[in-house]
Amino acid sequence: MNDPVREPDASARIPPPLVRCWTDAVKQAAEKARAMQPAADSNGDPKRHRRRWFNRWGQATETYLRSPEFLQVLKQHIDTLIATKRDGHSNRSAADINNSSLPEDVRALAANFRRLLPQGTKTQRTAIAAESDRNVPPHPKGPPDKAPKWATSFDVVHEEPQMRLLHFSPSRIQYAQPVLVCFALVNRPYILDLKENRSVVRRLLDRGLDVYVIDWAAPGDADASLRLDDYIGSILDNTVNVVCEQSNASQLSLLGYCMGGTMTAMYTALHPERIKNLILMATPIDFDGHNGLLNLWARRETFDVDGLIDAFGNCPGEFLQFVFQLMKPVQNFAEKQLSYLENAGDAAFLDDFETIERWSNDTIPVAGETFRDFVSMLYQQNRLVNDQMVLAGESIHLASITCPILLLVAQRDHLVPPESTLAIQNHVASQDITTLSIPAGHIGLAVGSRAQQKLWPKATDWIANHSTER
Missing domain, CATH: 3.40.50.1820 (Alpha/Beta hydrolase fold, catalytic domain)
Incomplete structure (x- = not known):
């Protein structure tokens, strides 16, 4: 039986200053990770070297995402998002969201991630660059354009x-x-x-x-x-x-x-x-x-859940998806992209990758008062x-x-x-x-x-x- 298509929700744009601040932090974390990373052994496994590099980069980034500095930035821009919606300045349509599923600065970071890789992986970077010039299938973005199919009949x-x-x-x-x-x-x-x-x-x-x-x-x-x-x-x-x-x-x-x-x-x-x-x-x-980062970010002093729901009615799926992606930026906007390019010739890998990507971008809103209850009663109390x-x-x-x-x-x-x-x-x-x-x-x-x-x-x-x- 066919699964009905569900329309994506329209939500306000994530404030660009938050994206820029977050992107700068990811770049700074990359520099810290590079300083910690020894040069790769020419006879070593480049994938293992790269994995260690990504782990260090991810750890350095998460340290910032847990810091009082970032929590204050996050609070300021969520409050701005709420105020913008409440004051009637947000008129972004669902079509706009579908055409730009990621903020511009984040897309730029993902597109240019190769220059952030450590020098020890130069050979690997050259190979990846050559691979990216080939006819690689486009990276899946946004929800599927047709009803998702379950593997099993029901x-x-x-x-x-x-x-x-x-x-x-x-x-x-x-x-x-x-x-x-x-x-x-x-x-x-x-x-x-x-x-x-x-x-x-x-x-x-x-x-x-x-x-x-x-x-x-x-x-x-x-x-x-x-x-x-x-x-x-x-x-x-x-x-x-x-x-x-x-x-x-x-x-x-x-x-x-x-x-x-x-x-x-x-x-x-x-x-x-x-x-x-x-x-x-x-x-x-x-x-x-x-x-858990969600436990930290959802605290009362950072996240005004009442303000969000009072302004939006329902919690927008776009907002939730951005938060989920923000939690692991290195994996979501660098390591995953590299893996996609490395396996561009593997049809089975690409099929799995694209199927999971489409699902992960197929978020739906949460009923406003239910979201308020869940965050307030559980995450905050x-x-x-x-x-x-x-x-x-x-x-x-x-x-x-x-x-x-x-x-x-x-x-x-x-x-x-x-x-x-x-x-x-x-x-x-x-x-x-x-x-x-x-x-x-x-x-x-x-x-x-x-x-x-x-x-x-x-x-x-x-x-x-x-x-x-x-």
């Missing part, structure tokens, strides 16, 4: 204005409890079924599990008033009922990814009798740590682990969770530090908690080769072993 078994429920059925259902997947509200869930050989959905189906996935709709202006309790206490609760009715089951296994995992943990605390197993992928639970979370007048106690829990953790996750997920172990009553961890990033936990070959066979075995055979 049926839409339920629809509401804010979501649709996709059913992926195995050739033979072997377990009584279905698996319901709740994705984050920011990106699209087809990252879980991107390609046949990079599909979490396929791994679940191969194990005989009956799979349902919530596909959240992009909120419009009329949805700006939706609260977090609307998504959890109403929409998610109704979806659980639909899945149980469809599969003739009294319980199900609930799998949440990132923000979706936080939502499923709260739902499980409210309705422990409905959940057979809880599986959390790269899920933020404790928001008080200092390791850390209510969930402080046992102070209340939705629609009902207290949420993680200690109410008693079911078996599987924690899937990416050791190099820059969005959700592993300790943020692992913290749930200190707050639940569950006696059966298993952790599976791999050296991967936030998205690699789903689509990476190591995840598909090593982690997901163990994860699906765990779910099967904790389910009832039919």
